[in-house]
Amino acid sequence: MHPETRTRRRNERLFRLLCLSCLFLPLAMLVWLLGDLVVKAMPRLHMDFLSGYPSRRATDAGVLPGMIGSLYLIFLTVSLAMPIGVGAAIYLEEFGRRSRLAHLIEVNIANLAGVPSIIYGLLGLEIFVRVLGLGRSLLAGAATLALLVLPVIIMATREALRTVPDSLREAAVGLGATPWQVVRQVVLPQSMPGIMTGCILAVSRAIGETAPLVVIGALTFITFLPDGVLAPFTALPIQIFNWISRPQAAFAHNAAAGIVVLMGTLLLLNATAIYLRGRMERIQKGTH
Amino acid sequence: MSDTLLSATAAPGPTTGASGTGRKPAFRRAARATPIGERFVAAVLFACGALSIFTTLGILGVLGYETAAFFSEVSIVDFLGDTEWTPLFAEKRFGIWALVSGTVLTSLIAMAVALPFGLLSAVYLSELAPSHARRILKPLMELLAGVPTIVYGFFALTVVTPLLQRVIPDLAGFNALSAGLVMGVMIIPMIASLSEDAIHAVPRALREAAWGLGASSLSTIFGVVLPAARSGIAAATTLAVSRAIGETMIVAIAAGQQPQFTSDPRVPVETMTAYIVQIGMGDVPTGTLEYRTIFAVGTMLFLMTFAMNVFAQRLARKYRRLG
Numbered sequence: 284m285h286p287e288t289r290t291r292r293r294n295e296r297l298f299r300l301l302c303l304s305c306l307f308l309p310l311a312m313l314v315w316l317l318g319d320l321v322v323k324a325m326p327r328l329h330m331d332f333l334s335g336y337p338s339r340r341a342t343d344a345g346v347l348p349g350m351i352g353s354l355y356l357i358f359l360t361v362s363l364a365m366p367i368g369v370g371a372a373i374y375l376e377e378f379g380r381r382s383r384l385a386h387l388i389e390v391n392i393a394n395l396a397g398v399p400s401i402i403y404g405l406l407g408l409e410i411f412v413r414v415l416g417l418g419r420s421l422l423a424g425a426a427t428l429a430l431l432v433l434p435v436i437i438m439a440t441r442e443a444l445r446t447v448p449d450s451l452r453e454a455a456v457g458l459g460a461t462p463w464q465v466v467r468q469v470v471l472p473q474s475m476p477g478i479m480t481g482c483i484l485a486v487s488r489a490i491g492e493t494a495p496l497v498v499i500g501a502l503t504f505i506t507f508l509p510d511g512v513l514a515p516f517t518a519l520p521i522q523i524f525n526w527i528s529r530p531q532a533a534f535a536h537n538a539a540a541g542i543v544v545l546m547g548t549l550l551l552l553n554a555t556a557i558y559l560r561g562r563m564e565r566i567q568k569g570t571h
Numbered sequence: 572m573s574d575t576l577l578s579a580t581a582a583p584g585p586t587t588g589a590s591g592t593g594r595k596p597a598f599r600r601a602a603r604a605t606p607i608g609e610r611f612v613a614a615v616l617f618a619c620g621a622l623s624i625f626t627t628l629g630i631l632g633v634l635g636y637e638t639a640a641f642f643s644e645v646s647i648v649d650f651l652g653d654t655e656w657t658p659l660f661a662e663k664r665f666g667i668w669a670l671v672s673g674t675v676l677t678s679l680i681a682m683a684v685a686l687p688f689g690l691l692s693a694v695y696l697s698e699l700a701p702s703h704a705r706r707i708l709k710p711l712m713e714l715l716a717g718v719p720t721i722v723y724g725f726f727a728l729t730v731v732t733p734l735l736q737r738v739i740p741d742l743a744g745f746n747a748l749s750a751g752l753v754m755g756v757m758i759i760p761m762i763a764s765l766s767e768d769a770i771h772a773v774p775r776a777l778r779e780a781a782w783g784l785g786a787s788s789l790s791t792i793f794g795v796v797l798p799a800a801r802s803g804i805a806a807a808t809t810l811a812v813s814r815a816i817g818e819t820m821i822v823a824i825a826a827g828q829q830p831q832f833t834s835d836p837r838v839p840v841e842t843m844t845a846y847i848v849q850i851g852m853g854d855v856p857t858g859t860l861e862y863r864t865i866f867a868v869g870t871m872l873f874l875m876t877f878a879m880n881v882f883a884q885r886l887a888r889k890y891r892r893l894g
Contacts, residue, residue, distance in 0.1 A: 294789055295789055298789055301691060302695035303695055305689075305692050305695070306691075308688060315730075316718075316723075316726045316730070320725075323729070366619075367619045367622060371623065373616050373619075374616035378613055378616055388620045388623055391624055391627055394877070394880060395626060395627060397879075397883075398876065399816070399818075400817070401817065401844050402634075405865065405866060406633050409637065433623065463613070490719075491721065492719075493719070493720070493721045493819075493820050494819035494844065498847060498865075520719060523721055524820070527721075527724070527728065539725070542721075
């Protein structure tokens with residue numbers, strides 16, 4: 284073999300190795316991070332932690348209000364954001380195609396997706412908490428998170444709507460369907476798995492969001508469960524942040540345990556959603 | 572082809588079935604549908620889309636209104652000309668540069684990590700990886716992007732900082748270095764994924780021409796592919812910088828809450844986002860000057876990220892034209 288070819292081969296191999304290690308560094312850190320979390324969380328991971336309320340004593344403190352708060356919050360957020368997001372996507376893809384207004388909305392959504400989440404917190408604080416008088420409530424928090432995840436849902440839904448072949452729309456129109464009937468009976472059922480994925484992405488984003496909730500004023504020390512949408516609340520990430528902020532080392536274990544619960548919930552939600560999506564795809568393929 | 576035909580006949584099935592009326596009534600319903608109903612639905616859908624416009628207007632309005640109120644009490648010269656930020660002290664100073672420098676410092680450290688690692692990951696995924704490796708590695712990277720940032724913050728504070736302190740003895744417990752490094756790792760998947768799209772968009776003919784001229788795969792990558800993808804890569808970088816500037820929890824947890832105008836990565840700093848969180852954690856009464864500071868800082872933050880995003884979109888449009 285020509286010596287120059289040999290150096291060339293060696294350089295290529297080295298470069299390939301360098302690139303591969305660049306890819307593995309963040310993955311290695313993820314493994315390290317998860318391992319460290321589980322080790323730190325071990326002393327607190329038992330049923331009392333899941334069913335307990337916050338306490339001044341680290342070993343007595345539990346995560347129940349945060350967990351319940353987060354579940355309410357996510358449920359409300361999706362109930363608000365999903366219909367609006369899907370509606371907006373349908374408008375952009377099926378009704379307003381190529382109109383100047385639709386283009387304006389499109390550009391605007393792309394810009395909103397890049398706005399830092401804490402800015403949404405400021406918006407929520409002023410509009411929902413103060414002007415609309417919702418106070419520092421679950422509903423104010425959910426409305427803020429809903430605005431935050433809307434671009435995610437809209438973009439994913441548009442993507443899903445675009446995968447529906449035009450021939451299906453034309454067939455429906457040919458049978459005399461009105462535009463809305465085409466959407467409701469042909470396009471929406473076809474794109475449901477994609478829409479579901481968008482909502483999962485949105486939920487995953489919303490459940491870990493901390494900054495906007497801190498700004499709108501979620502409480503950190505709560506010894507009761509919310510009794511309505513206008514009740515004050517705490518959420519899992521807020522509770523974790525509070526534990527991280529305490530100087531005593533014992534609370535670091537609580538924070539780690541809280542994070543394990545958070546990541547576990549995240550995993551569970553994703554797994555459920557992936558399962559649902561798979562099932563829907565199977566039903567759609569006509570095996571029912 | 573046969574697949575689409577199959578689903579075409581199958582799709583309306585469940586919908587008509589679910590209404591419990593069978594096939595014929597569905598058609599009759601279609602004939603009866605009034606244009607008024609159709610117009611109503613279209614209006615509702617339009618309203619959903621228009622909400623995004625109102626969100627933008629809301630952000631601009633809220634930031635503008637409260638910031639104007641802030642500047643009626645604090646001179647803009649002090650805001651832009653001072654380097655001390657002490658709005659909670661008896662002797663109040665409002666120099667935004669103390670916070671901006673914290674943001675810029677942590678973001679620079681993050682980009683120093685994220686850019687080389689993200690870019691080389693992208694090169695590997697699009698140019699070097701066998702397709703089955705790519706199928707496994709891409710979702711793994713996406714997994715990394717799904718971890719809540721508060722988790723990264725905890726990791727920076729409790730693992731990375733103590734580790735760095737062994738190497739750099741005078742590193743403070745809260746510092747820009749650790750927060751910046753972890754934030755960099757968090758941003759790697761974003762740069763990798765966006766740059767990969769840009770590299771993927773480079774026409775194959777360009778690579779083939781380079782190979783035909785006898786270029787090695789390395790000189791093809793560095794001499795042809797990366798230069799052709801440069802505006803896309805620049806767009807990815809700009810978006811990543813915007814993300815770093817707006818990132819909140821990692822810096823609020825690990826970088827500290829001491830605004831200072833410094834370029835020393837070993838000492839505590841405070842970013843713009845961390846300041847807003849600090850005030851949010853306390854109970855500052857609405858309508859006070861302290862309350863308004865977070866909107867003034869928010870406006871600065873919004874302007875910086877907005878400029879980055881617009882610039883990135885412009886760059887992205889350029890590379891799409893190329894491809």
